[in-house]
Amino acid sequence: MLRRLILSRNNTFINCRYASQSMVQTTVDEKSGIATVTMNKSPVNSLNLEFLDEIKTELNKLEKDKVKGMMLTSGLQKIFSAGLDITEFYNPNPDRLSKFWSTLQDTWLTLYKTPFPTAAIINGHSPAGGCLFAMSCDYRIMVGPKYTIGLNETKLGIVAPKWFIDTMVAVIGQRKAEISLTTGKMYTTDEALHIGLIDESVPDVNTALTQGNLFLNNFQRISPWAYKMTKDITRQSTVQWLIDNKQKDLDFVVTYLQSAEVQKSLGLYLQSLKK
Numbered sequence: 001m002l003r004r005l006i007l008s009r010n011n012t013f014i015n016c017r018y019a020s021q022s023m024v025q026t027t028v029d030e031k032s033g034i035a036t037v038t039m040n041k042s043p044v045n046s047l048n049l050e051f052l053d054e055i056k057t058e059l060n061k062l063e064k065d066k067v068k069g070m071m072l073t074s075g076l077q078k079i080f081s082a083g084l085d086i087t088e089f090y091n092p093n094p095d096r097l098s099k100f101w102s103t104l105q106d107t108w109l110t111l112y113k114t115p116f117p118t119a120a121i122i123n124g125h126s127p128a129g130g131c132l133f134a135m136s137c138d139y140r141i142m143v144g145p146k147y148t149i150g151l152n153e154t155k156l157g158i159v160a161p162k163w164f165i166d167t168m169v170a171v172i173g174q175r176k177a178e179i180s181l182t183t184g185k186m187y188t189t190d191e192a193l194h195i196g197l198i199d200e201s202v203p204d205v206n207t208a209l210t211q212g213n214l215f216l217n218n219f220q221r222i223s224p225w226a227y228k229m230t231k232d233i234t235r236q237s238t239v240q241w242l243i244d245n246k247q248k249d250l251d252f253v254v255t256y257l258q259s260a261e262v263q264k265s266l267g268l269y270l271q272s273l274k275k
């Protein structure tokens with residue numbers, strides 16, 4: 001792992017940590033202590049085992065480094081994240097599928113429970129797992145108007161797990177989440193703002209980063225302990241369910257995803273993507 005200091009847009013030094021071949025780049029603004037984590041896995045930031053593992057490792061490092069906040073964004077032109085890498089569960093190797101799913105569980109828990117405030121800078125399409133990661137941050141700023149966001153699992157002929165659903169319910173409420181999930185709707189930026197799936201819609205990525213910093217800087221005046229306790233209490237039931245049911249969730253998903261019916265749906269969906 002290498003480190004270097006680079007000059008940021010506002011002329012403060014940022015501490016840049018990067019590894020060769022890394023799919024995740026992190027910069028930390030020395031003055032504010034706010035980190036920007038950029039997902040950079042071409043072509044669509046699909047979340048496979050190795051990518052998830054890198055994101056989790058990076059979040060754990062930021063916690064150890066006691067950063068003051070984190071913005072999660074994408075280095076790709078028009079995609080925040082295409083969600084879970086479908087090739088991990090289409091014709092899967094069962095051992096790898098287990099490892100993949102438990103890494104997803106752990107990465108999500110790490111992101112959902114960060115002791116520092118987080119903002120998703122959604123600078124591109126954000127279906128399914130991409131939407132889950134954005135919803136797991138404390139605040140969402142989306143670059144409009146061209147991109148879409150949502151949990152579209154039913155469109156793939158699959159079901160979003162309970163903890164995906166609970167994460168969405170926590171953001172937009174039971175009724176809107178039910179409609180959103182059952183229809184697999186992908187929302188435009190305006191629609192997402194209207195239902196509260198995102199907090200702000202902005203015209204470009206620079207404005208998004210400025211607004212993200214503004215949101216995170218609010219916490220300079222809040223006790224980190226009070227912040228973390230409040231977040232833990234608010235998110236406790238969703239988090240605790242997964243902690244208590246990790247193995248059950250894993251066993252069910254691994255069996256469910258390998259069923260003939262699901263494999264058929266996934267094959268057809270992948271084919272439609274290639275077209």
Ligand SMILES: CCCCCCCC/C=C/CC(=O)SCCNC(=O)CCNC(=O)[C@H](O)C(C)(C)COP(=O)(O)OP(=O)(O)OC[C@H]1O[C@@H](n2cnc3c(N)ncnc32)[C@H](O)[C@@H]1OP(=O)(O)O
Nearest residue numbers: 044046082083084085086087125127128129159161273274
């Ligand atoms: C009861 C409990 C049961 C639990 C079961 C498990 C539930 C699992 C939950 C799943 C959640 C998920 O995240 S599934 C993933 C859902 N994602 C999507 O549906 C997104 C699909 N992709 C797109 O819509 C588009 O690709 C895009 C809008 C993201 C980008 O469009 P663009 O036109 O720019 O790019 P292409 O479509 O040409 O794609 C380029 C390239 O990438 C491949 N691709 C895209 N998305 C994925 C993906 N999610 N996984 C793997 N690969 C993906 C696409 O096929 C193209 O490949 P080729 O270049 O080889 O053609």
